[in-house]
Amino acid sequence: MDLHFTNAQATVEEQSAIDSELGVAESGWEGGARHTELDSHASYGGASKTGARRHLLLPVLHAIQKRIGWISPGALNHVALRLDIAPAEVHGVASFYGMFSLTPRPRVVAHVCDDIACQAFGAEDLCAVLEKKLGPEGAPCMGGRATWLRSNCLGLCERAPASLVTKAGGTAKERVLAPATPDRLQSLLDDAASDVMPTAADVLNTQLSVPQAGSRQLVLLRRVGRGDSADIDRYQRLGGYEALRKALDLGPEGVLKEITASKLLGRGGAAFPTAKKWEALFLQRDLLKSNPERKHYVICNADESEPGTFKDRIVMEGDPFAVLEGMTIAALVTGAEQGYIYLRGEYPFAAERLTQAIQAARKDGFLGENILGQGLRFDIDLRRGAGAYICGEETALFNSIEGYRGEPRNKPPFPTQAGLFRQPTVVNNVETLINVPEIIRQGGAAFARVGTENSSGSRLFCVCGHVTSPGVYEVPMGVTLRKLIDMAGGVGGTGRLQAVLLGGAAGAFVSPKEIDTPLTFEGVRAIGATLGSGVVMLLDDSIDLKQILLRIAAFFRHETCGQCVPCRVGVVRQEEILQRLIAGRSHGSKAEEVVMLREIGQAMRDASICGLGQTASAALESALNRWNLF
């Protein structure tokens, strides 16, 4: 391959977007104005300086994308200069993320979800109408001022079909439109393109998203929908920060005891005991004192990208302080002084709420140098992902924050030994963290009495697809799938249930015969499924399951990071085989193709570096196990 060095320069607008994130350049060598005297005989930089600033790469790319609508070669070159990173590396990072466009793109873009939950609600029809009215996907429309694109799951499944409209510019805007109709979407695009897009923020429609809202049985969701979620006084009136005060009294060791007693398992999908992670850092706290360069980090994994999942978004939109409180308690135990929330890029409203909440918490002394006057030092930065499913994998998430391509790392070392910036790090999912204040409030033992022996507490489920009342449901662990479906008003669509996808694209299909399974970690494991990220997606008998499998395969083909061979090659081959089977052009017999599908799945499970490759074939094989599809 030939190398091409471009002399492309950033425009004034691009430079200003970059400066807004990085400040003004210190010298001509870093992309500032070239000062003939000062810059002629000395420059300062080097790995120590670059290393300390590399983590700004993702935010600065966001700033350009938001301002201009795409990232030009000139802008990439300027970022390389400003951060002293090789242009090829800047390009490597920018091209890793789906939300960044490296080719010119109109400032107004409608992202239209065509993922499985939205497919059940006519996403394809929506796309067909858009194509007819606006032209093909990606082509400029409305006089070159706008375009529309298909998108992976936007996490708005309870309001399918979903769309997100972004408008780049000095005051960039992002608006969610869900459920979307062609007319409403076109009129929103019209407004945006002619610069009259309303500035009014999106609001969480509690009625729609949390059908149980107001119910007294709710614990985790009890504050959602009650007043302005970014109002810290409201949060405290509703019991917020009681747990932090109590935790400060208990001290790190006392808190850890309660978390251990609660038997809390991680809600992100892997179901790892939270106390184990925290304890690993707790035990290393002494090293922090002897080595000032050593740091601990707490990360909230809010990169909720599993198709069909939206619970974390609703928590962050409806109760952002609970997330901050959970993280602060984690910091107390682990000795972390810096926390990060890594939020998926497609959640503009959650980003706004969290930003407001962090500012309010700092102002009122719930974050900062001396929290509640008790000598605890902890602060939180919000980092937005940029459209890469893999960044929900915790080591990929570290690389993403650090300014590298979001490719997973080999384990060991495990995050609790060498995580973010190679320092000991605890990563917890949003839902896991909001359980923490509850555990402190009730006591670990009381918390553990809810649910079952091996699955304590309550769980948030994202009930979507063909169901009468989609939304997030909070139920004690152990409730059966049938009960959950009943709570959501029963099967929607044709009313005849064909399948339920549990746990999202990396989860498993179960058949109507299995709906009496209790929703516990052990209960679903017994039927070869997983709770995963809490997705419960119902599909009625009008759905062609084969097309859903193909969509899932396409999703993984799109989202593999390409780093390790089994996954990079495997997901492509699986999609190809599915396409051949569906088109009736199988190589050899259908049975042979199915054997090949399973063999590839086995290879990915055995040999992939991370969970993406290991689970990419799970839903597909669960379907093969239950139905005679081919």
Added chain:
Amino acid sequence: MLWGSNARETHPIFFHHLLKGVRNGAKLFVVDPRRTSSAGWADVWLGLDVGSDISLANAMGREIMAAGLANEKFIQHATSGFEAYKAHVEKYTLERAERETRVPAETIRKTAHAYAKASRAQLCWTLGITEHHNAVDNVVALINLAILTGHVGRYGSGVCPLRGQNNVQGGGDMGAIPDRLPSFQHVENDELRAKFENAWGVKVPPKRGWHLSDMFEAMDHGQLTTLYVLGENPADSEADRHRALKRLSGLEFLLVQDIFYTKTAELADVVLPAAAGAFESEGTVTSSERRVQRVRRTVAPPAGVRDDLEIIFDLARRLGHAWGTPEPEAIWNELRPLSPMHGGMSYRRLEELGGIQWPCYDESHPGELFLHGRLWSDPLIGPRAPFIVVEFEPPVDQLDEQYPIRLTTGRRLDDYNTGVQTERYASPLRCPEALGLSPEDGQLYKLREGEKVLVSSRRGSLIAPVHFDRGLRAGLAFLSVHAHEQVATNDLTIDAVDPKSGTSEFKATAIRIEKYQEG
């Protein structure tokens, strides 16, 4: 600290290792008039004016002492001449150095402190130090810094000239220096010379020979009429090329032995095609770190091409000395008793240990990881390391109103020296040779990128397109020495020679540029 070295382009493999250190937290300082791609990796770049290295080094030495950062214990234990050095550099204040080098005083101070305080520090240099009329003085100024701080003879600390070829070190070790026999044994030392005469059964000329620049001078005076060139291309590589070509053409007999048909070969009376050292011959090479390694023949040379040894043996036979059949190992074993530092290096051991770093006195000696470890032994073994006082002298080719721009020369990533070994290979990065100029000078002279200009020095002129390089500042220009077919850089350079090393001042030429109208 890379001083006068753009290792990223000229020693890319070495630089790759250096970057591992940088990624592990090592600090990198680059001293170079140009802000090169190596300097782009540096914590600090010191962009001194061409040829002001001694002023910078002396001022750093003064600052290190003034700040109490000199390694008194080491100085006492293992050096000589410290007081004279101290007195001498007293006048090199930071302010003076800023005036002479134009590097900000504060930057010099910080660099001096960082170098002195580092637990381990390496000082590496290349031709930016040695292609000057006072090359040896430049090197000495750097060595003074190393012994002032004790950054020598310890693991991770030292001074190191980065070599241009895999066997530059070996060539010198074997006595391819006008005044030395193998192992740097002086030819004018009767006792040492006698040892070789006994072994060889012939008289060795008792006086030192000429170095390269002496030889070219001698051609002018008819003192040198026959030249035997092995693997060198002086027709392109000599400074003031016009004069060099005239001298070569005036020889009575020119014999060239090379693996390529070079520009010099074109002038030759006889050309002897030779086998490639790296893979068509047997023998040894010695790297920059003094590691002697075996070289093995992996392919036979093409028909009509002969091994250097065979050619030399045949030549000797024709001249009346029957040396028999060349056996690389036998020749090596002939050397070992004569050259103490190679004494313990049998082919078998070289093979077993994957190479040995000299000195290696006998077959029980593992070789030495670093050369000057003896300076730390107590009591001291061998002579003290001397401080030598050196004075800043500006380049010979002075700037004036007629020649206001400083041209410095160098190498680019894609090519090696005159391109004999590299120009045949495609490189994705190679651009046509162009005169590098700062964007500021581009504006001053109202030039466009790629526009051709007439470049003149006091010796010659050439036409070259310009290329704007932000790594250059106003008044500083750059040309590589690679592409003489396109741009004969050495038409411009000066053959002001360092009498101690015989190297010309390739790095400092005064030029002017003028717009060039084609036709």
